[in-house]
Amino acid sequence: MKIAVMGAGAVGCYYGALLAAAGHAVTMIGRPQHVQAMQRDGLRLSTADGVEFVVPVQGSTEPAGVQGAALVLVCVKSTDTDAAAAAMAPYLAPDAVLLSLQNGVDNAERLQAALGRPVLPAVVYVATEMAGPGHVKHHGRGELVIGPSAQSDRVAALLGAAGIPVEVSDHAMAALWTKLILNCAFNALSALTQLPYGRLVQVTGMVPTMRDLVDECLAVAHASGVTTLEDEVVWQAVLRIAQTMPAQRSSTAQDLARGKPTEIDHLNGYVVRQGERLGVKTPANRVLWVAVRGAEAAD
Incomplete structure (x- = not known):
């Protein structure tokens, strides 16, 4: 299958590499330094269990790279969702399936409104980072949860086979x-301290602070009508993140360290606005x- 990854950052490169390794024709759409490296040397993946391999992919810096793709993985930052939708719209195949692999709760809805077509929401549980141009490093996990639709089972089967x-x-x-809620508990704190999750939770007073964050998020979620969340189950999931991803620094920490805009407006900021x-x-x-x-403004 021809597959396009709109937003070839750490998440997009990880899943794109697995799909390319499974034999699909993958086009990575991203920044020039990554695209040039992938076109020259292939896409390099270093996995959490010590395996390393390189897969051939197509690269593009232009949204026209989605043209002809049967499946489009949307992996841009939440701040870029609306712009990405407008840029892709002229090139999307009529029957292309779009899957949002993004942080936040409203990206699929925003894409759907902008494009006037269904977009599958997905929850992404993976720890990755870009180790260099065209080189993605996997720290742990990798599972997806996607919403039900007419295409969901077919997409799940394709991804599962990879x-x-x-x-x-x-x-x-x-x-x-x-x-x-997991992102609200970890991302900003990891960014401001530049600590990985395992070390972060060892800081005196950090876990109670995270509990305050989680309780506020849960109160907003319940008030929003999300009634199936169990408070203690969510809290235990937060605690497990530090155990399953101890070496991971949040995407917000990685962005802040590189002087790039973060997604904080769509994480803790979203909870505040709601x-x-x-x-x-x-x-x-x-x-x-x-x-x-404030840290962004100081850069």
């Missing part, structure tokens, strides 16, 4: 909120949102 664990779930929105709309106080999330925005 070694990607996939679950099709009627509770995808609850799963998206759970992922958002809290204001619903009358739920979110002081802990507000402090981290503003602190990361």
Whole structure:
């Protein structure tokens, strides 16, 4: 199958590499330094279990790279969702399936509104980083949860055949909120300290602070009508992240370290805005949102 990855960062390169290794014709759309490296040397993946391999891929710096693709993985930052939709729109095949592999709870909805066509939401549980141009490093996990649709089972089968664990779930929105809460608990704190998750939770007072963040997020989620989240189950999932991804620094930490814009407006900032709309106080999330925005402004 011809597959395009719109946003060839760490997440897009990881899943693109697995799909290319399974024999699919993958086009990676990203920044010039990554595209040039992939066109010259292939896409290099170093896995968490010590395996390293290089796969041939096509590379493009232009959204026209999605042309002819039967499956498009949208992996751009949440801040770029609307612009990416507008850029892709003229080139998408009429029957192309779009899968949003992004942080936040509303990206698939935003893409769908902008494109006027269905977009599958996916929850991504993977720890990755770009180790250099055209080189993605995998630190752990890799499973996806996607929402139900007419295409979901077919997409899940294709991804599963490439070694990607996939679950099709009627509770995808609850799963998206759970992922958002995990991000709100870890991303900003990892960014401001530049610590990986395993070391982060060892800092005095850090775990109680994370519990405050999680409780605020849960209150906003419940007020938003997401009633299937169980508070203690979500909290235990937060604690497990430090155990399953101890060496991972958040994507927000990686962006801040490189002087790149972060997704904080769509993580803690999203919770703050929803809290204001619903009358739920979110002081802990507000402090981290503003602190990361301040760190961005200082660069």
